Amino acid sequence: MKTGYAFKNCNIIYGEAEKGIDQGLTMLTGPDGLIQEIGKAGDVAVPSYYQTIDVAGKYIMPGLINAHVHLFADGKPFALSASEGLLNFAFHHILDTSLGRRILKKRMKKNALTALHAGVTTMRSVGEFFYNDVQLRDEIQAGQFVGPNLLVSGYFLSVTGGHGAPYLALTGDSPWEARKNVRINVKNGVDLIKICVTGGVTDAKMVGEAGRLQMTEEEVAAVCDEAHKIGIRVAAHVESTEGVRIALRGGVDTIEHGAEMDEEIIHLYKNNPKALQGYTALIPTLQAAYPTARLDVSLTKASATVKENSRLVYDSMLKGLQQAVEHGVKIGVGTDAAMSYVTHYDLWRELDHMMRRTKLNASQVIEMVTKVNAEILGMDHLTGSIEIGKYADLIVMERNPLEDIQALSDAAMVMVRGRLITAPSVTRIQEVDELLDRVWSIQE
Numbered sequence: 001m002k003t004g005y006a007f008k009n010c011n012i013i014y015g016e017a018e019k020g021i022d023q024g025l026t027m028l029t030g031p032d033g034l035i036q037e038i039g040k041a042g043d044v045a046v047p048s049y050y051q052t053i054d055v056a057g058k059y060i061m062p063g064l065i066n067a068h069v070h071l072f073a074d075g076k077p078f079a080l081s082a083s084e085g086l087l088n089f090a091f092h093h094i095l096d097t098s099l100g101r102r103i104l105k106k107r108m109k110k111n112a113l114t115a116l117h118a119g120v121t122t123m124r125s126v127g128e129f130f131y132n133d134v135q136l137r138d139e140i141q142a143g144q145f146v147g148p149n150l151l152v153s154g155y156f157l158s159v160t161g162g163h164g165a166p167y168l169a170l171t172g173d174s175p176w177e178a179r180k181n182v183r184i185n186v187k188n189g190v191d192l193i194k195i196c197v198t199g200g201v202t203d204a205k206m207v208g209e210a211g212r213l214q215m216t217e218e219e220v221a222a223v224c225d226e227a228h229k230i231g232i233r234v235a236a237h238v239e240s241t242e243g244v245r246i247a248l249r250g251g252v253d254t255i256e257h258g259a260e261m262d263e264e265i266i267h268l269y270k271n272n273p274k275a276l277q278g279y280t281a282l283i284p285t286l287q288a289a290y291p292t293a294r295l296d297v298s299l300t301k302a303s304a305t306v307k308e309n310s311r312l313v314y315d316s317m318l319k320g321l322q323q324a325v326e327h328g329v330k331i332g333v334g335t336d337a338a339m340s341y342v343t344h345y346d347l348w349r350e351l352d353h354m355m356r357r358t359k360l361n362a363s364q365v366i367e368m369v370t371k372v373n374a375e376i377l378g379m380d381h382l383t384g385s386i387e388i389g390k391y392a393d394l395i396v397m398e399r400n401p402l403e404d405i406q407a408l409s410d411a412a413m414v415m416v417r418g419r420l421i422t423a424p425s426v427t428r429i430q431e432v433d434e435l436l437d438r439v440w441s442i443q444e
C-alpha cells in the first residue's frame with residue numbers, strides 16, 4: 001500500500017560532505033515516493049493520514065548506490081580455474097535452457113533484494129545473461145515487486161575470444177560490428193553499454209593476460225558514438241594503463257576497475273570531450289581483486305595464474321585510485337558484487353578499503369557512494385541525496401556511519417521510492433564474512 005511517512009527526530013546525513021549532519025528534524029515522504037518536506041518539528045505540518053516513525057537516536061541518509069554489480073551470482077567463491085570444457089557444458093546443458101533461465105532469473109531477483117535489504121537502493125548491473133536484467137528492471141518499474149532502482153547493460157560487448165566471450169558477451173571485430181552490437185543491446189532495452197577493452201582476471205589463461213588490450217580505439221570510439229547519440233553511457237572494463245588510454249581516447253563515460261595513470265590519462269579523465277558529460281569517471285573495485293591477490297591459495301582456492309593476475313591488477317588499480325584522489329578525478333563506488341568474495345550486502349567494505357588505502361574520510365566516501373555515484377550514472381536529478389523532490393531512497397542506521405563506516409552494514413530500515421522496509425533481513429554467507437573480517441590481519 002502506498003502511504004506517506006513522517007520521520008521524527010531525524011539525524012540526517014544528506015549525502016553531501018559539506019552539509020555534515022543535522023539533528024532533530026522531521027522529514028516527510030509522500031505517497032508519490034518522493035521526499036516532500038524537511039524541517040524543524042514545529043514547522044512541518046504532518047498530514048493526519050501519514051504514518052509516523054520516531055527515529056530518535058538513529059541516523060538517516062540516502063540509500064546506497066552500487067555502480068558495478070552483476071546479479072547472476074552472490075559472491076560465494078567459485079572455482080576461478082574452471083576449465084573451458086566445463087564452462088561450455090554448464091552453459092549449454094544447464095544455463096541456456098528454459099528451466100536454467102528461470103532459475104537464473106530467480107537468483108538475480110534474490111540478489112537484488114539482498115542488496116536492497118542491505119541499504120542499496122540503486123544498482124547498476126554491468127553484464128548479465130539473456131537480458132534477464134532488463135526484465136527484472138521492468139518488473140520493478142511496473143510495481144510487480146518492491147526492488148532497487150536498476151540500471152542494466154544486458155550482455156557485455158567484447159571481441160572474438162575476448163573477456164566474457166562467448167557466453168556473457170556479444171562479440172564484434174570492427175567498428176561496424178561494434179555499432180551493431182550496441183544497436184542489438186539497445187533494441188533489447190538496456191540503459192547503458194558495457195564494453196571489455198582488455199582481458200579480465202576471471203578468464204585470463206596466462207599471467208599478464210588480464211590487462212592485455214582487446215578492443216581497438218576505433219572500436220571503442222564507434223561504440224561511444226553510437227551510444228552517446230541516443231544519450232546512453234558507456235562503461236569500460238579496463239585492467240591496464242594502455243587499456244585505460246584507449247578507452248579514454250575512445251570516449252567512454254566510466255572506467256571500471258582502472259589502472260595506474262600518466263599525465264595524458266589524468267588529463268583525459270578530467271576533460272574528455274567525447275564523453276557524454278565531458279569527463280570520465282573512475283569506478284575502482286578493490287574488494288573484487290584484494291582477497292584473491294593477497295590471501296594464500298590454500299584459503300581462496302584460486303589457481304596460481306588467477307592469484308598473480310589479481311595481484312597485478314590490484315596493485316595497478318590501487319595506484320590509479322590514489323592518483324585519482326590526488327588529481328581530483330571524479331571517483332564513484334562499485335564492488336563487482338557476484339565475483340568471488342564480493343557479496344551484494346557489504347558495500348561498506350569497499351568504502352572501508354578506500355579509507356584504509358587513500359586519504360579519503362568517511363564523509364567523502366559516503367558522498368561518493370550516494371551523490372557522486374548518482375551524478376556519474378546520470379541519476380542525480382532523481383536520487384543520491386536527501387533533497388525535497390528526489391526519490392525517498394533512504395536508509396536508517398542505529399549507529400553513525402561518519403564515526404564508523406561499518407554502521408552501514410546494519411540497516412534498521414530501508415526505503416526505496418517511498419516504500420518502507422521496516423525490518424530488513426539479509427542472508428549472509430558465513431564463510432565469506434569470516435574470511436573478509438580477517439583479511440587485513442592475515443594478508444601476506
Ligand SMILES: [Zn+2]
Nearest residue numbers: 068070126336
Ligand atoms: Zn564486473
